[in-house]
Amino acid sequence: MSTKNAIEVSHLTKRFGQKTVVDDISFNVRQGEVFGLLGPNGAGKTTTLRMMTTLLKADAGQVTIFGHDTVKEGRLARSMFGLTGQYASVDEDISARENLMIFSRLNGLSRTAAKQRTTELLAEFSLEESADKALKNFSGGMRRRLDLAVSLITRPTLIFLDEPTTGLDPRTRAQMWTTIRQLVKQGSTIVLTTQYLEEADQLADNLAIIDHGKLVKMGTPAELKEQIGGARLAFTVSQEDQVQPAVQLLTGQVTGVIQQTGQQLSVPLKQITQLPPILAALKQAQIMISHLSVKEPSLDDVFMNLTVGKN
Numbered sequence: 390m391s392t393k394n395a396i397e398v399s400h401l402t403k404r405f406g407q408k409t410v411v412d413d414i415s416f417n418v419r420q421g422e423v424f425g426l427l428g429p430n431g432a433g434k435t436t437t438l439r440m441m442t443t444l445l446k447a448d449a450g451q452v453t454i455f456g457h458d459t460v461k462e463g464r465l466a467r468s469m470f471g472l473t474g475q476y477a478s479v480d481e482d483i484s485a486r487e488n489l490m491i492f493s494r495l496n497g498l499s500r501t502a503a504k505q506r507t508t509e510l511l512a513e514f515s516l517e518e519s520a521d522k523a524l525k526n527f528s529g530g531m532r533r534r535l536d537l538a539v540s541l542i543t544r545p546t547l548i549f550l551d552e553p554t555t556g557l558d559p560r561t562r563a564q565m566w567t568t569i570r571q572l573v574k575q576g577s578t579i580v581l582t583t584q585y586l587e588e589a590d591q592l593a594d595n596l597a598i599i600d601h602g603k604l605v606k607m608g609t610p611a612e613l614k615e616q617i618g619g620a621r622l623a624f625t626v627s628q629e630d631q632v633q634p635a636v637q638l639l640t641g642q643v644t645g646v647i648q649q650t651g652q653q654l655s656v657p658l659k660q661i662t663q664l665p666p667i668l669a670a671l672k673q674a675q676i677m678i679s680h681l682s683v684k685e686p687s688l689d690d691v692f693m694n695l696t697v698g699k700n
Contacts, residue, residue, distance in 0.1 A: 395420045395547050395578040396441065401450035403436055410436050412602040413450070418580060418595075420546075423573055425593030426582040433602040434582045435551060441580070442472050442549050454547065470547040471540035473533075481525040485516050485535050488524065492539050510538040515564065530561035537568065548572060550581045554588060566591060620685050622656045622664060627677035635676050642667050658683070 396418040403411040411433045418424040426434040439445035441452050443459050443466065452459045454466040483491075489510055493503030511520045514534040519527065527535065533553060540548060550569070554562040569579060569592055583589050589596055590610045598606045598613075606613060626632045632652055639647055645657035658664065664683065671678060 393420045394418060395455060396424075396580065397451075397453045398437075398441065399451045401437060401440055401452065402448050403433075403440060403445065404448050410602050411440070411447075414597075414599070414602075414604045415450075416597050416604065416607060418578060420578050421573065421576065422594040423569065423579045423581060423592050425589040425596040426580065426599060427584075427586070427589050427596050428599035430584065432599045434599050437599065438549060438551055438580065438582050442470065443467055444472075469545065470549060471543065471545040472549045473536045473540045473551060473553055482523050484521045484523055485527070485531075485538075486511065486520040488535065489538060489542070493542050496543050498542070506542055510541065514538045514568070530557045533557060533565070534561075537565070541572075546576065547578045548580070550579060552582055552584065554583070554585065562588075614685070620658045620661065620683050622658050622667065622681070622683050624654060624678045624681040626652045626654060627679055631676045634674065635671065635678075638670055638674055638676070639667065642670060653680075 394417045398417070399415050401411055401414045402409065414433075414437060426437060428434045436445065440447045440450075441454075441459070443463050454469050457466045457469070459466045480488075486507055489507040490503050493506050494500070498506060511517050514537065516531065516534060516538070519531060524532065524535070533556075537550070537553065553569075554565050557565065566588070569581075573579060579592075581589070581592060593610060595609055596607065596613060597604055626635050629652055632649070632654070635654060636647055636649065639654070639656055643656055643663065644659065647657075648655040656667070661683070
């Protein structure tokens with residue numbers, strides 16, 4: 390992965406009336422990475438993306454794309470990226486093939502080149518069988534794939550994907566993930582907004598978590614998960630009268646909060662090597678347990694930890 394920056398965002402701010410929707414956000418996106426903007430609905434991530442892609446004017450701050458200021462060199466900056474979701478006004482009565490041909494020609498391709506690129510994209514996005522159907526007959530998943538195909542006509546090195554898999558079925562979502570990984574392999578840089586934590590975990594090299602318009606945390610998925618602690622051991626104590634003895638025994642074995650829900654206990658593990666001594670101690674004390682599981686922290690845990698109830 391390159392150490393050069395594809396995007397530099399500096400002190401970006403946006404207000405609507407009295408409400409500050411994006412509040413002094415700064416971050417860099419390196420060339421060749423998938424950068425995830427993550428946050429609850431209304432957090433400000435889509436507004437941030439719209440300012441980065443010149444669809445919305447910032448009240449303060451600066452965005453550069455491959456070194457070009459998006460305000461002073463807007464046209465040049467815009468020529469360097471593709472953006473999904475901006476083609477909603479396409480005529481619903483014409484086909485996917487015709488749409489791709491029109492946008493290819495608008496992007497300066499010759500008729501022959503436009504035809505070739507259209508054929509390539511229809512195949513790449515599994516739209517060949519539906520290529521000549523009118524858009525109004527497309528499912529949400531097919532429409533999303535067509536939007537992405539249109540944004541890739543000119544093979545841009547930077548692609549903005551605003552919640553590309555929202556509302557898609559699991560199979561179509563998996564297809565989109567494969568396409569995104571393929572684009573990165575071919576050298577593209579991708580900025581992705583998503584509310585799906587699994588998607589961010591699977592795809593993003595780096596994440597910025599936004600809440601109430603502020604950047605609350607940045608890092609790789611692994612770094613963010615590491616910051617909220619290690620794995621947790623969960624199990625059920627078979628006999629109710631052994632729950633408290635189990636809690637007392639474990640208090641001497643681990644550091645951190647032991648969570649109790651009825652006869653279920655959840656114990657923090659700094660390292661997985663703590664597991665055998667814990668099980669041995671419980672066995673020696675003749676405390677019977679069942680339903681044992683070890684759970685690594687997830688991005689859900691990070692997300693809840695950083696955003697829930699924070700104002």
